[in-house]
Amino acid sequence: MITFNNVTKTFEDGTVAVDDISFTVKKGNLVTLIGPSGCGKTTTMKMINKLISITSGTISINGNDISEQESVELRRNIGYVIQRIGLLPHMTIEENVSLVPKLKGWKKADYQKKVDELLDMVGLDPQVYKNRYPLELSGGQQQRIGVIRALAGEPPIILMDEPFSALDPISRQQLQDELKLLQKSINKTIVFVTHDMDEALKIADEIVVMKGGSIQQIATPTELIQNPINEFVRSFIGEDRAKRVTKKREELHASTIMEPLVPEQVTGDVPNLSYHSSLQDVARVMLTKETETIIINGEDGKPIGVISHQRLLQELAGIRAGGAQGGIHSNLF
Amino acid sequence: MESIQIFFDTIVTRQDLIVERAIEHLYLSFLAIAIAVLISVPLGIYISRKRKMAEFYIGITAVFQTIPSLALFGFLVPILGIGTLTALVALIIYALLPILRNTYTGIIEVDEGIIEAGEGMGMTPRQILLKIQLPLSLPFMMAGIRTATVLTVGVVTLATFVGAGGLGDVIWRGLQSWNNSLVLAGAIPVALMALFFDFVLKLLEKRVTPKGIKS
Ligand SMILES: Nc1ncnc2c1ncn2[C@@H]1O[C@H](COP(=O)(O)OP(=O)(O)OP(=O)(O)O)[C@@H](O)[C@H]1O
Ligand SMILES: [Mg+2]
Numbered sequence: 275m276i277t278f279n280n281v282t283k284t285f286e287d288g289t290v291a292v293d294d295i296s297f298t299v300k301k302g303n304l305v306t307l308i309g310p311s312g313c314g315k316t317t318t319m320k321m322i323n324k325l326i327s328i329t330s331g332t333i334s335i336n337g338n339d340i341s342e343q344e345s346v347e348l349r350r351n352i353g354y355v356i357q358r359i360g361l362l363p364h365m366t367i368e369e370n371v372s373l374v375p376k377l378k379g380w381k382k383a384d385y386q387k388k389v390d391e392l393l394d395m396v397g398l399d400p401q402v403y404k405n406r407y408p409l410e411l412s413g414g415q416q417q418r419i420g421v422i423r424a425l426a427g428e429p430p431i432i433l434m435d436e437p438f439s440a441l442d443p444i445s446r447q448q449l450q451d452e453l454k455l456l457q458k459s460i461n462k463t464i465v466f467v468t469h470d471m472d473e474a475l476k477i478a479d480e481i482v483v484m485k486g487g488s489i490q491q492i493a494t495p496t497e498l499i500q501n502p503i504n505e506f507v508r509s510f511i512g513e514d515r516a517k518r519v520t521k522k523r524e525e526l527h528a529s530t531i532m533e534p535l536v537p538e539q540v541t542g543d544v545p546n547l548s549y550h551s552s553l554q555d556v557a558r559v560m561l562t563k564e565t566e567t568i569i570i571n572g573e574d575g576k577p578i579g580v581i582s583h584q585r586l587l588q589e590l591a592g593i594r595a596g597g598a599q600g601g602i603h604s605n606l607f
Numbered sequence: 608m609e610s611i612q613i614f615f616d617t618i619v620t621r622q623d624l625i626v627e628r629a630i631e632h633l634y635l636s637f638l639a640i641a642i643a644v645l646i647s648v649p650l651g652i653y654i655s656r657k658r659k660m661a662e663f664y665i666g667i668t669a670v671f672q673t674i675p676s677l678a679l680f681g682f683l684v685p686i687l688g689i690g691t692l693t694a695l696v697a698l699i700i701y702a703l704l705p706i707l708r709n710t711y712t713g714i715i716e717v718d719e720g721i722i723e724a725g726e727g728m729g730m731t732p733r734q735i736l737l738k739i740q741l742p743l744s745l746p747f748m749m750a751g752i753r754t755a756t757v758l759t760v761g762v763v764t765l766a767t768f769v770g771a772g773g774l775g776d777v778i779w780r781g782l783q784s785w786n787n788s789l790v791l792a793g794a795i796p797v798a799l800m801a802l803f804f805d806f807v808l809k810l811l812e813k814r815v816t817p818k819g820i821k822s
């Protein structure tokens with residue numbers, strides 16, 4: 275859990291980039307920061323891993339004030355995808371991706387396996403790309419490497435600054451899906467900066483709308499669409515998007531509401547469904563099989579999450595799951 | 608034809624002198640460059656972290672550079688007397704600027720995004736220096752050393768005026784005795800040395816350029 279308490283950033287030249295903001299990112303949630311260029315998104319994000327110092331206020335992670343934590347240690351447990359990609363040009367893709375695992379002292383066999391796994395995940399053949407240098411990759415491919423480099427050290431928190439901006443629409447959607455799946459299945463806490471409202475609505479659990487350094491509204495995608503708090507937010511969403519997205523609610527997929535898989539919790543003969551199944555399908559199977567839980571499988575057919583009876587009801591009734599967050603992988607911080 | 612014959616005769620008869628002075632020449636050049644590198648590279652790294660002071664330090668070395676080389680030797684004689692030390696000090700001062708400036712520029716020109724990525728991943732300032740900034744600025748640094756070396760090999764010919772020897776000695780003797788062949792017997796090796804070092808150091812520069820940034 276990341277908590278901002280009245281955080282302000284004034285740069286040396288007097289620019290107030292972030293003006294007294296407070297918000298919370300719950301563990302396992304994906305929160306997007308959105309707003310026009312220069313509104314302070316990057317600054318807000320970089321204060322979390324102390325790349326930018328805080329002028330006043332506090333940021334804490336799981337209740338621990340970050341100003342009392344050692345920067346280097348803190349950063350090794352926070353994945354960071356920078357806006358300008360920033361791959362190290364003199365290191366191969368493998369070396370780039372394995373940087374943090376190496377800094378954390380992983381064994382060679384472990385991080386090599388991880389590199390292959392991550393490259394596979396973003397659709398780049400390890401045998402082909404592992405030994406290439408960043409400049410031998412296209413812009414979009416470089417951006418994928420930037421993303422998986424942040425995941426390699428298995429940090430519980432990931433900061434992503436417009437990570438998909440250089441991708442073509444198809445790869446972007448694909449990576450958005452991957453990210454959402456990943457976040458839900460292994461319970462990552464993600465802060466994601468974007469200026470693309472469609473992207474925010476698609477992947478966010480919560481959206482923080484910013485303007486001129488302050489927060490305009492914090493809401494779930496649905497709430498944001500239904501109740502934009504002021505004219506600015508309304509115009510930022512845009513009229514036809516509001517209509518379009520409301521309609522989309524019927525097309526929600528199992529992966530959007532699933533919760534992390536806890537193997538012990540699931541015993542006996544539990545039905546499996548693909549992550550792409552509609553909520554209707556989930557409900558139908560629950561009713562016909564008279565079961566309380568359903569296991570959700572990823573693209574490769576392996577279980578990645580579960581949906582409980584209760585979770586499904588909450589979602590269909592439009593009630594946010596309270597206190598149901600957290601669970602596995604939370605012992606890293 | 609005849610002059611070529613005379614030239615070769617000169618080389619043969621003055622062989623010992625030429626070889627001895629050439630060795631002196633190389634020795635002075637090497638020593639001066641080595642010491643200049645030992646001063647400039649750490650200084651360059653240091654000032655790349657104190658950018659506000661950087662221009663000041665580079666400014667000082669640039670001022671030295673503008674002093675004509677012969678005049679610089681002249682200024683040092685009243686302070687340090689005559690001999691190898693004086694020549695070395697002048698040569699080192701002369702070689703500082705290219706190495707310092709290139710080390711500094713090489714380091715600060717490393718893309719901010721790359722440094723930020725390194726910091727963001729939890730690399731310590733030392734790791735950033737050793738694993739990112741130095742490898743990426745090595746080609747620049749080597750280019751600075753190459754410039755300084757070629758320059759120094761030429762300037763060493765003036766060392767003879769402060770009694771430090773070198774091939775300048777051969778050239779000067781030739782000039783005094785109106786012996787063109789002797790002048791050439793001193794000057795040609797100097798030119799060859801400069802070309803040779805330029806070539807070798809250029810190869811080295813290519814060698815140290817990290818693979819991923821070779822275009
Ligand atoms: N180092 C700095 N010194 C002074 N002002 C800065 C500095 N960095 C950023 N700013 C200013 O702070 C404000 C917020 O910048 P920030 O980079 O957080 O914007 P952003 O929302 O990420 O914009 P974009 O969408 O263009 O990336 C801008 O007005 C910017 O000019
Ligand atoms: Mg930004």
